[in-house]
Amino acid sequence: MSVALAHPNIALIKYWGNRDNDLRLPVNGSISINLDGLFTRTSVSFGNAKSDSLTINGSEVGGKGLARVSHILNLVREMAQMNEHAIVTSENNFPSGAGIASSASAFAALALAASNAAGLSLTQPELSRLARRGSGSASRSIPGGFVEWQMGKDETDSFAFSIADATHWDLRDCIAIVSASHKKTGSTEGHAIAGTSPLQLARVADAPRRLTLCRRAVLEKDFNALANIMEHDSDTMHAVMMTSSPALHYWQAASVTVMESVRAWRAQGMPVAYTVDAGPNVHVLCPFAVQKEAQARLQNLPGVENVLVAGVGGPARLVESISSR
Numbered sequence: 001m002s003v004a005l006a007h008p009n010i011a012l013i014k015y016w017g018n019r020d021n022d023l024r025l026p027v028n029g030s031i032s033i034n035l036d037g038l039f040t041r042t043s044v045s046f047g048n049a050k051s052d053s054l055t056i057n058g059s060e061v062g063g064k065g066l067a068r069v070s071h072i073l074n075l076v077r078e079m080a081q082m083n084e085h086a087i088v089t090s091e092n093n094f095p096s097g098a099g100i101a102s103s104a105s106a107f108a109a110l111a112l113a114a115s116n117a118a119g120l121s122l123t124q125p126e127l128s129r130l131a132r133r134g135s136g137s138a139s140r141s142i143p144g145g146f147v148e149w150q151m152g153k154d155e156t157d158s159f160a161f162s163i164a165d166a167t168h169w170d171l172r173d174c175i176a177i178v179s180a181s182h183k184k185t186g187s188t189e190g191h192a193i194a195g196t197s198p199l200q201l202a203r204v205a206d207a208p209r210r211l212t213l214c215r216r217a218v219l220e221k222d223f224n225a226l227a228n229i230m231e232h233d234s235d236t237m238h239a240v241m242m243t244s245s246p247a248l249h250y251w252q253a254a255s256v257t258v259m260e261s262v263r264a265w266r267a268q269g270m271p272v273a274y275t276v277d278a279g280p281n282v283h284v285l286c287p288f289a290v291q292k293e294a295q296a297r298l299q300n301l302p303g304v305e306n307v308l309v310a311g312v313g314g315p316a317r318l319v320e321s322i323s324s325r
Contacts, residue, residue: 001045002117006108006141006316007034010173010275010283012230013214015136016237017194024136025158028207029151031214032140035173036313038094040105044113046084055089072110072134080118094308095180103187107134108141108316116318128159144315146218166312169221172291175308176282176298178254185248187278196245203236223287227266227273234275250279254303258282261301
């Protein structure tokens, strides 16, 4: 049995849409940070079970959820040349399916735990590629710190790597939770219809420019530059979502309130910036020095149920490994 822990990540430059849905090859690269303190912990044990089983946060899961996990397990079994089924148990310490990248941390932890339990010793790029097959953003939760996922030319070179470690820039992500409910339309379904938006081609064509600006802002620790490109990227992704067919509206009234407030605070001189994944909850990044003030202000906004705070986290890692083979 192996147990692995991985952090969710928040994309500063986001990917939305695949050029290959099965391999989860993105239409553009992306840049993210791992979120320290938030994690998925997953155990995998191969044995004599009649079929794969999956338990998430204490509840047994079947259907599409189990099928996605078995898909990764099948890839591991093929690499390890084994046939045993697996017992998979996973738990999150943050809301699942609410736009906080629970699938990213889940499949990163699964890739590491399953491959190790099967006796494989995969490199970080190999783990990133394996995690990507379960959830595209999971590729970014394998390395640590500030991470870039290169779109690559094909399956072999579409993986993520660190562009700066977790100690490079002491940022905080204050996540304004406006709804902890599971979203009605998951990211997988959303990626599949991204191309139906008339805005998608323009967003993809502009991605290299946004990546360059974001990468430079991160490496130079230029918060204003990061804020401008990060918010622009988030807004354009949601514009694609809203103009897809069918339209996807992840924002709620409270989401808009948070975004408008953040922009007003920054105009007044407070270094804060927002980004929103495929969900209603708003990630508000800021330097450590203003974290407490940002957290307090967010908590007082109407519609904000809670504020989670995370620093920049490290890579996926094994926390326990017991040989059973």
